[in-house]
Amino acid sequence: MLLFLLRRIGAGIALVWVAATLVFFLTTLTGSDPARRILGPQAGPDEIAAKTRELGLDRPVLERYWDWFTSALRGDLGASWFTNQPVSRLVADALPVSLSLVLAAIVLTAAVSIVLGVVAAVRGGWLDSLLQGVSIVAFAVPNFLIGMVLALVFAVQLGIFPALGYTPFGEDPGRWLASITLPAVALAIGAIATVATQTRGSMIDVLQQDYVRTLRSRGLPTRSVLLKHALRNAAPASLTVLSLQFIALISGAVVIEKVFGLNGLGERATAAAGQGDVPLVLGIVVLAVVVVVAVNLLLDLALGWLNPKVRLA
């Protein structure tokens, strides 16, 4: 088990490195001049040359890469080209917003999907047909469209939730929850459609297994057969889909942050990419991939707990 974990951690670190390297070289591909972009069109050639030297852009690409890589290893992600603020602080400021949003969405997705998937699999009938129909449509609606409609109805018309902005948890937990509710729901609906459908399918598969009949032959209460035994055996497939949805939620959050005016990593990433602020973009890439790796690691642990055969492998 320990070896298995170490291998996964190693693979995760490799993933972070590959992603950062890939993005680093992507940003060097075009000939556009960062110093010119930073200083604006009025700057003279001397200023541009000075800025280029200051940013170290006069040096060969590989040397710059090596510099960035070695300081990143020490935890130093450099400073933004545009504001000169340390990347780590810019990223750390925005992280709670995005993390609140994505975690709330994933918790919502997991909870609702399990309930819907199990009920559809066990009850069948019209409820099942309804779930399948709704999930096809829910999957087809872009989440930012859901977000706009939710904002119109629940914020503008009914005034239950704020339409814009984020309240930090430390400031006021109640208003924090209110500020991420609509964005999280908008973000989760598509994911719920996918995960609930998967849960339904794997529950139906498990309920057809011989051991379920044997459990029933032992006279165990239906609740135990369904929720303890069947669900636990159906869970690995759902969890795998859930972890893929988590990656998708990170992407979706970028758009949702714009709809609800949340100053999260997504807003920052969009702006940084637009300006060509390479250190900030790289910092965000590293952080996003680290989060993905961490979630996948948690998933591996959960799968090992759920499935003893994996644990031994």
Next chain:
Amino acid sequence: MSVLSDSGPAGPAPVDAVASPPRQGAVRRLLRSPVAVVALVWVLLVALLAALAPLLTSASPTASQITNALAPMGGANLLGTDGIGRDVLAQLLYGARTSIVGGVIVVVVSLALGLPAGIVAGYYRGRFDAVASWIANLLMALPAIIVLLVVLAQFGRSTELGMAVFGVIIAPGVFRLVRASVLAVREELFVDAARVSGLSDGRIMRRHVLPVVIAPTVIQASQLLGIAIVIQAGLEFLGLGSPNQASWGGMLSDAFQNIYAEPRLLLFPGLAIVLTVTAFSLLGNALRDALGVGGRMPRVRRRATVVAAPDSDVPAPVVSEPPGDALLAVQDLRVSYPKGDGSVSEVVRGVSLALRRGEVLGLVGESGSGKSQTAFAVLGLLPPTARTSAERLTFDGTDLQRLSPAERNRLRGRRIGYIPQEPMSNLVPSFRIGSQLTEPMRHHLGLSRAEARRRALDLLARVGIQDPGRVFDSYPHEISGGMAQRVLIAGAVSCDPELLIADEPTTALDVTVQAEVLDLLRSLVAERDLGVVLVTHDFGVVADLCDTVAVMQEGRIVEEAPAGRLFDAPEHEYTRMLLSSTLENSPSRQDLPPAVPDPDEPEPLPLSSSGGPR
């Protein structure tokens, strides 16, 4: 945009199913589904409107007239104008072009990368497979939006470029699906045969591998088109689409700017996206059904309803009233299943049985004779679609048909035990043996954890397990089949039942283990005065254990006699045939060839209870 990263080509419908080659008439089958036709018509309509956009409207989708901003519907602008005075209808029509072109780019790029890579990786395995799979996993772990942001920031805003990059990002979904399909077919005998007969790899791929891959790929392509449209709208909404090009996502972005002034602007692009993506999803699902990929999930209904079976033209055999001391009495039991065409197939046709305490009744017959169905009807564990009826079905004087499902559940495990056929598939893989043994005892007998554990260890020792402590703490995959069957027997008798239903309890075991398990059963019966219904096709087991034998054929009991008499002087032709075939290839552990092909043999049932050894 819930799937910006590749969440499987999925959408609501997982398409990871590995396919059989497309069958003929798939198109006709597709067109028979009304949903598919509607979806197809919508998709074609959108394509047509997109192609004919210049003929349908004279307005330019990009020319803005600030003076005419937010014009209402009707008049010169049929659907009004947007926040900077662009005609909504023209944008909608030209936007369809952008969406369709973008979708096609995604499909072409992802197929161009994923299809060949998946075929080569699946067919040759080896290093290429390892490298390609690693790259696929890497791409799947990257949040797609970040890559898109960086690329578009570097190379300039462009919908087409964004879609091409997204095609690369989602290619692992195609790769994995294709690879899985190829892996599955690669081991097939006909591919081996082709290889042995000297066909080149290229020919084998074209002739045998490619056809298998086409069906799931077509389905996936349909779903990718839908996903692409959603992703594209997201990019355009973020302002990363091509400038000066009408698009549905761009329209939504403009609607967002004017959301308080004119929420109506959300409606048309929103509907266009939702309807088109839904159409592609539905089309994908319909294609799956038409091509026969994956198989549809059988619908699980709530409870088996007890419905009187249709009158059979065969009269029920007249059986004398069962003796008063019967532990189990069954009279005129019928089990039937509705078939797809509305007719009903009866698999148990009027079975009558009686069993006393301490008696072992063998229920013998070949597969499909209805013996397992009879056993499960007594247990009340038939699949939900089964219809059961009986003139009499009593256990120790209690009418089982009158009991509620909950009351019946209380009898199971407590007073009626069940031993299944296949040991390994009947233990829950994710729980330790100990917890599986103790849960029913704690539930039925109200034992504490410690008491249940002590009793389970005693039981394990009683069924002949050398190291009960170790087995108690093991998972099912850590013990042998013989041991698992002993565990299941221990489970069946754990709450001191009076009746035991054993469905081919030794069929899946080695011959030596079979003998030991039979010994165990015999001693348990003697020790606990159990009544046993023993379902088997093996006359060796019958001779070893049974007092009485009932021979079943095509859902009926054709002969019932004390075991000794049945062996000495079988009366029924069919019994004689079964006996002689057993003697010829004894010990018989194989299925007998069906003497008469049964036209009414039920379809494979949702629960694998169709009887007979597998």
